[in-house]
Amino acid sequence: MTFLIQQTLLYAVPLMIVALAGVFAERSGIINLALEGIMIFGAFIGVLFVRNMQSVQAFADAYANKQWLTLQGLELLAMLTAAAMGALFSLLLSFASINLKADQTIGGTALNLMAPALVLFLIRILANQNTLQMASGDAASWFMLKKSTFGIPKKQDIGFLGETFINKVYLATYVCIILFIILAIILYKTRFGLRLRACGENPQAADSLGINVYKMRYAGTTISGALAGMGGFVYALTTTNCTANGDVAGFGFLALAVMIFGNWNPLNIAGASLLFGLFKCIAAAYASIDLNGDGVYLLAQIGISSHLYRMLPYIVTLVVLAFTSKKSRAPKAEGIPYDKGTR
Amino acid sequence: MKEKLQDLYNKNGTRKVLASLISILIGLVVGAIVVIAVGLSKDTITTQGMWDGVKLIFAGILSTGRNAAGVLTWGYNAQSLGNMLFRATPLIMTGLSVAVAYKTGLFNIGAPGQYLMGTMASLMIALSIPTSSVPAWLVWLLAFLGGCLAGALWGAIPGALKALLGINEVLACIMTNWLAANIVTWAFDVSNFKNMVENTKSGYVYKTSFNGVQTAKMGMDKLFPGSQVNGGILIAILVAILVYILINKTTLGYELKACGANRHAARYAGINDRRDIILSMAIAGALAGGGAALYWLAGNTEFYWSTYQSLPSAGFNGIPVALLAVNNPIGVIFTGIFMAMLDIVGVQLTGYTAYNEYITDVIISVIVYLSAFSLVIQMMLPKWKKKGGPNANAEPAAKTAPKPETEKGDKEA
Numbered sequence: 001m002t003f004l005i006q007q008t009l010l011y012a013v014p015l016m017i018v019a020l021a022g023v024f025a026e027r028s029g030i031i032n033l034a035l036e037g038i039m040i041f042g043a044f045i046g047v048l049f050v051r052n053m054q055s056v057q058a059f060a061d062a063y064a065n066k067q068w069l070t071l072q073g074l075e076l077l078a079m080l081t082a083a084a085m086g087a088l089f090s091l092l093l094s095f096a097s098i099n100l101k102a103d104q105t106i107g108g109t110a111l112n113l114m115a116p117a118l119v120l121f122l123i124r125i126l127a128n129q130n131t132l133q134m135a136s137g138d139a140a141s142w143f144m145l146k147k148s149t150f151g152i153p154k155k156q157d158i159g160f161l162g163e164t165f166i167n168k169v170y171l172a173t174y175v176c177i178i179l180f181i182i183l184a185i186i187l188y189k190t191r192f193g194l195r196l197r198a199c200g201e202n203p204q205a206a207d208s209l210g211i212n213v214y215k216m217r218y219a220g221t222t223i224s225g226a227l228a229g230m231g232g233f234v235y236a237l238t239t240t241n242c243t244a245n246g247d248v249a250g251f252g253f254l255a256l257a258v259m260i261f262g263n264w265n266p267l268n269i270a271g272a273s274l275l276f277g278l279f280k281c282i283a284a285a286y287a288s289i290d291l292n293g294d295g296v297y298l299l300a301q302i303g304i305s306s307h308l309y310r311m312l313p314y315i316v317t318l319v320v321l322a323f324t325s326k327k328s329r330a331p332k333a334e335g336i337p338y339d340k341g342t343r
Numbered sequence: 344m345k346e347k348l349q350d351l352y353n354k355n356g357t358r359k360v361l362a363s364l365i366s367i368l369i370g371l372v373v374g375a376i377v378v379i380a381v382g383l384s385k386d387t388i389t390t391q392g393m394w395d396g397v398k399l400i401f402a403g404i405l406s407t408g409r410n411a412a413g414v415l416t417w418g419y420n421a422q423s424l425g426n427m428l429f430r431a432t433p434l435i436m437t438g439l440s441v442a443v444a445y446k447t448g449l450f451n452i453g454a455p456g457q458y459l460m461g462t463m464a465s466l467m468i469a470l471s472i473p474t475s476s477v478p479a480w481l482v483w484l485l486a487f488l489g490g491c492l493a494g495a496l497w498g499a500i501p502g503a504l505k506a507l508l509g510i511n512e513v514l515a516c517i518m519t520n521w522l523a524a525n526i527v528t529w530a531f532d533v534s535n536f537k538n539m540v541e542n543t544k545s546g547y548v549y550k551t552s553f554n555g556v557q558t559a560k561m562g563m564d565k566l567f568p569g570s571q572v573n574g575g576i577l578i579a580i581l582v583a584i585l586v587y588i589l590i591n592k593t594t595l596g597y598e599l600k601a602c603g604a605n606r607h608a609a610r611y612a613g614i615n616d617r618r619d620i621i622l623s624m625a626i627a628g629a630l631a632g633g634g635a636a637l638y639w640l641a642g643n644t645e646f647y648w649s650t651y652q653s654l655p656s657a658g659f660n661g662i663p664v665a666l667l668a669v670n671n672p673i674g675v676i677f678t679g680i681f682m683a684m685l686d687i688v689g690v691q692l693t694g695y696t697a698y699n700e701y702i703t704d705v706i707i708s709v710i711v712y713l714s715a716f717s718l719v720i721q722m723m724l725p726k727w728k729k730k731g732g733p734n735a736n737a738e739p740a741a742k743t744a745p746k747p748e749t750e751k752g753d754k755e756a
Contacts, residue, residue: 033513092712096712096715096716097715100716100719101716101719102715102716102718102719103715103716104715105450105513106666106711106714106715107712107715107716109452109662109711110708110709110711110712110714110715111708111712113659113662113663113704113707113708113711114705114708114709114712116704117701117702117703117704117705117707117708118377118701118705118708120699120701120704121377121698121699121701121702121704121705122381124699124701125381125385125697125698125699247653249652250517250521253514253517256513256514256517257514257517257518260511260514305529307525307526307528307529307532307651308529310525310651311521311522311525311526314518314519314521314522314525315522317518318504318510318515318518318519321504321508321510321514321515322504322508322510325508325509325510325511326508326509
């Protein structure tokens with residue numbers, strides 16, 4: 001059970017934060033199809049940052065002397081860098097779709113094509129192979145929180161909650177959850193959030209009340225880019241052992257799906273991404289999931305092909321969408337370039 | 344004469360072509376800039392190497408490798424040109440796939456999935472019917488049609504989800520893409536088409552030539568000796584022309600376009616919009632599946648079947664091919680060949696310089712990015728005004744001119 005919860009969170013948290021990224025863009029009126037591309041870019045930047053920082057004496061010493069606080073600081077810095085570069089990358093989309101009134105779907109597709117190409121081009125030149133890894137060690141030894149991190153002996157049992165939420169987890173997961181809550185509150189309970197949402201529903205009305213629609217849309221996409229870039233790095237850190245290879249296994253698109261079937265609403269999105277994370281986790285590790293701890297690996301013993309487990313997340317999404325899409329309500333003005341002249 | 348030139352220049356179609364050409368040029372220049380920037384920042388790359396990279400980006404298709412002295416040589420390279428046409432074949436088909444869906448207002452990002460399903464169907468048919476009892480050409484035809492049918496069915500799914508349940512087609516396409524990737528892996532995993540003879544090649548399916556099924560060369564091998572090209576490119580071009588006729592000269596094509604322009608207005612005019620959306624996606628799927636069939640039935644390439652973690656780039660590259668051609672089926676022929684040319688350039692870059700093939704994907708993405716606002720580029724083109732006539736620029740918007748498009752595209756390709 002502990003394993004199941006931890007694995008589900010690993011998949012659910014990047015999905016959740018990137019889906020929220022989608023919400024910020026779409027609520028301001030811009031369809032951000034580029035989430036996947038920005039994630040790929042963010043993952044690359046984060047890993048590159050970690051790789052370069054590992055050779056810095058201060059961090060190398062911290063690793064040698066097991067100063068975990070410094071290493072967690074490095075992790076946060078990498079997240080921040082990935083977010084900043086993700087935001088920068090997303091400016092390409094904002095510029096095309098806000099200033100030049102371009103087709104947002106095509107602009108997003110362009111970024112989705114650009115990110116893996118650019119990233120692979122650079123990785124091949126930097127590392128002479130198709131995967132960028134950490135300079136030394138792995139994500140678990142550098143960044144993972146373990147019992148020993150808190151000075152608890154390895155053998156000691158710290159209870160179900162402790163084992164699940166403190167042992168073998170990443171700080172990034174919790175940072176993302178906290179950020180998710182804060183941003184959801186900002187979107188719904190502040191003046192800025194209200195104005196942002198107004199621009200996605202009726203930009204003409206918002207403009208007539210003195211809100212700068214272009215600025216709000218820039219804000220929405222830039223926050224979106226930052227979150228997606230950070231989500232990309234968190235994905236790379238927690239599920240692929242801090243490596244970047246120009247691929248995030250379609251997580252950006254899945255986040256888009258989570259956003260739509262979460263109905264552009266943070267609370268529903270959190271639930272949707274947990275559900276989705278659960279199925280992703282089952283697909284990835286069904287053979288080693290021991291539900292009640294009696295040593296029987298039920299899912300592996302039913303004898304269903306692993307291929308079917310891998311398809312489950314997608315089938316579930318389609319089925320859920322089939323039932324919910326009639327009720328779903330996208331922001332009214334999304335995808336439509338704002339033109340001051342139209343009525 | 345000057346009058347005619349003015350007319351041509353002011354035509355909508357011409358301006359679209361010009362905008363595309365400008366996008367291509369900027370894309371190539373950006374690629375060159377990236378090459379120079381990387382070259383300057385890495386001391387392992389010499390100035391000569393950097394310069395070679397830039398030259399290859401612009402004219403890699405005419406490169407004939409390095410001579411004994413290590414200097415790049417240039418000239419007519421039949422092998423590169425033939426391979427370019429071979430690689431263009433599936434790109435033209437997936438490009439048509441995206442273009443047809445776009446005419447109906449649908450963004451077919453599901454081409455990779457349809458391509459995979461087409462791959463599976465055509466390979467399985469081509470490998471399972473023994474050519475000892477059935478003539479090989481008939482097997483080829485069945486495999487090709489099977490590929491088209493599988494793609495059509497796979498394309499119809501997101502179409503139906505969109506038309507009947509109102510699910511966003513982009514989302515449905517993405518889901519069906521990954522489903523296709525898993526289904527194909529599963530189907531080949533349990534099949535006996537896995538190549539067991541050449542045991543160095545685990546994970547690959549037999550070439551169709553193991554069963555004697557191969558696309559006819561149709562004389563292309565005489566034109567481009569030493570290359571992989573076959574009659575598939577001619578079939579793709581024929582299909583493009585057929586699609587052009589379907590879209591522009593038939594009632595069905597008109598209905599599809601009407602649905603794309605305004606679904607509700609189309610329904611009001613008595614057009615069955617739901618049927619047309621499903622049909623449009625099915626046609627798109629058939630084109631993508633047919634592209635896959637043409638590629639794999641060549642019999643000289645092997646399919647890596649354990650593909651559940653990745654989607655074929657030939658499917659995704661249909662999107663830039665269609666966008667660059669402004670969704671004109673005839674234009675797709677030339678943009679498809681252009682994309683394939685970039686592909687060859689990538690191979691040359693990997694082979695002869697310190698750079699790698701991904702730079703060409705960067706170039707493609709820049710071109711797609713620019714094509715997102717090609718309308719702006721079109722507006723920025725200076726107008727060539729006739730002196731007297733006030734109607735000089737008042738060309739009806741609906742009137743696109745395919746003819747000048749082909750001429751222009753020809754030069755580029």
